[in-house]
Every structure is written in structure tokens, then in C-alpha cells.
Amino acid sequence: MNSVRPKKHLGQHFLRDENIAAKIANALIIDTEYDSVVEIGPGTGVLTKYLLEKHKEKLVAFEVDGESKLYLDEHYPELANRVYLMDFLKADLSNILKEQSAIIGNFPYNISSQIYFRVLEHRDKIPVCVGMIQKEVAERICSKEGSKIYGILSVLIQAFYDAEYLFEVSPKVFNPPPKVWSAVIRLKRNSRKNLPCDEALFFSVVKRAFQTRRKTLRNALKSLNLSDSLRAQEVFNKRAEQLSVEEFITLTSLIEKDAV
Numbered sequence: 001m002n003s004v005r006p007k008k009h010l011g012q013h014f015l016r017d018e019n020i021a022a023k024i025a026n027a028l029i030i031d032t033e034y035d036s037v038v039e040i041g042p043g044t045g046v047l048t049k050y051l052l053e054k055h056k057e058k059l060v061a062f063e064v065d066g067e068s069k070l071y072l073d074e075h076y077p078e079l080a081n082r083v084y085l086m087d088f089l090k091a092d093l094s095n096i097l098k099e100q101s102a103i104i105g106n107f108p109y110n111i112s113s114q115i116y117f118r119v120l121e122h123r124d125k126i127p128v129c130v131g132m133i134q135k136e137v138a139e140r141i142c143s144k145e146g147s148k149i150y151g152i153l154s155v156l157i158q159a160f161y162d163a164e165y166l167f168e169v170s171p172k173v174f175n176p177p178p179k180v181w182s183a184v185i186r187l188k189r190n191s192r193k194n195l196p197c198d199e200a201l202f203f204s205v206v207k208r209a210f211q212t213r214r215k216t217l218r219n220a221l222k223s224l225n226l227s228d229s230l231r232a233q234e235v236f237n238k239r240a241e242q243l244s245v246e247e248f249i250t251l252t253s254l255i256e257k258d259a260v
Contacts, residue, residue, distance in 0.1 A: 035100045059079060135181040139183070163185060217235065
């Protein structure tokens with residue numbers, strides 16, 4: 001098998017630039033020892049090749065395209081039995097992820113946010129995640145409070161990871177070229193083991209706050225049936241984009257105590 005045909009319904013855009021593939025692989029080389037390295041969507045293996053050079057025995061991959069898997073099996077036999085023909089979003093990761101697993105890949109644009117939510121679910125086993133994603137989403141994840149693009153993903157990811165915007169990638173280096181620019185970001189797990197508030201409530205508060213981001217928190221969180229005394233506090237005059245991650249954690253703690 002000489003080539004793999006990019007499939008539109010899978011959102012495939014195969015990276016053709018070897019230098020960029022090497023840069024993405026090198027972004028994983030930081031002060032961390034990995035028990036396994038998990039590549040999502042290896043496609044034709046342009047990134048896989050560089051990952052194998054550094055993490056030969058530790059590399060595993062998730063690929064949903066049977067044609068790509070056949071290509072990888074043929075061209076990278078050293079990876080045999082470690083390319084899972086399954087969806088990373090649906091896979092049972094409990095037995096696949098080792099104690100400290102790095103996640104890396106040229107993530108399909110249409111599921112990149114869902115991949116990051118999966119990373120959050122398993123954050124205690126994932127110290128580092130390097131992803132090439134749509135530039136707009138990369139900017140959003142790395143943005144800080146006060147920015148118009150600061151949102152749900154920004155807060156939830158930055159509660160548990162330090163997000164670094166590494167470099168941008170032109171559409172010209174893909175087959176077929178996407179209609180947008182890409183960017184590579186790196187997430188490094190921070191020191192926070194657990195939130196000092198109910199985690200499910202924190203996720204819910206952040207999502208509700210940004211769903212009507214133009215409203216003040218007093219109106220955006222009305223469905224939580226908060227007490228009048230709590231809703232009278234100054235923080236409820238603000239909009240979601242004005243609150244830092246730490247302020248969202250404090251807000252959730254206040255709401256948690258209000259419900260007791």
C-alpha cells in the first residue's frame with residue numbers, strides 16, 4: 001500500500017511537512033518520564049516516525065481509519081499490535097493508559113474539544129498533552145480572563161493544566177489543505193490534585209456561566225436557585241469572561257455552601 005486517501009467524513013488532513021512533524025514530536029520532550037506515549041490519529045505516520053525514534057517501546061496509537069491502520073502496519077512493523085483501530089473518544093482507557101501517559105497528535109478539528117474533555121477525565125494519568133488543532137481553538141484554550149475568546153475550555157483546562165501556545169501551522173503543509181490555520185499547543189499538568197469544591201458543580205457553573213456569556217452571573221446562573229443573599233454579592237455583577245480560574249473555583253465554593 002503506497003498511499004492513503006484522505007477521507008472528508010473523518011476530517012482527515014494529512015501533514016506533509018517533515019520539519020513540522022519533528023517540531024511536534026520534540027514538543028513532548030520536557031522534564032517528564034512517560035510510561036506510555038499515545039498518538040491520536042496517526043494517519044500516514046509522518047509524526048509517528050519521529051515519535052518512534054524517541055519512544056519506540058512506549059508508543060501506542062488510536063486510528064479510526066482501517067486503511068490508515070493497514071498502511072501503518074505495513075510501514076511501521078515495530079508498532080505492530082499497538083495501533084488500536086478504535087475511537088479514542090469511546091475507548092476504555094483504564095487499561096491502555098499507563099501510570100504516566102503523554103497524549104500527542106494532529107487532532108481532527110471536529111473532535112479536538114472532545115479529545116481535551118477526555119484528557120481532563122484522565123488527567124491524573126496524563127501529565128502532558130501536545131496537540132495540533134485549529135488555530136482559533138488553540139487561542140481559546142490558552143486565553144486568559146478579560147479576552148472575548150476566553151470560554152468554557154479555557155477555564156476547565158487551565159484549572160488542571162498550564163496551557164502553552166507553541167507555534168502556528170499553515171494550511172499549505174496538509175493534504176488536502178484545510179480552510180483554516182492550525183496551531184500546536186502543549187498542556188502540562190499543574191500541581192492541583194483536586195479542586196477545593198465539588199468538581200461536578202464547578203464544571204456545571206462554568207458551562208452555565210458561558211452559555212449566556214453576555215449576561216451577568218446573576219442572570220446566567222439563575223437556574224441554580226441561589227439565595228438572595230448570595231446573589232447580592234459583588235461577583236454576581238460580573239460576566240463569565242471577567243472571572244479567572246481561581247475566581248470560578250471560589251464562586252463554586254460559595255454556591256456549594258449556599259446549597260447546604
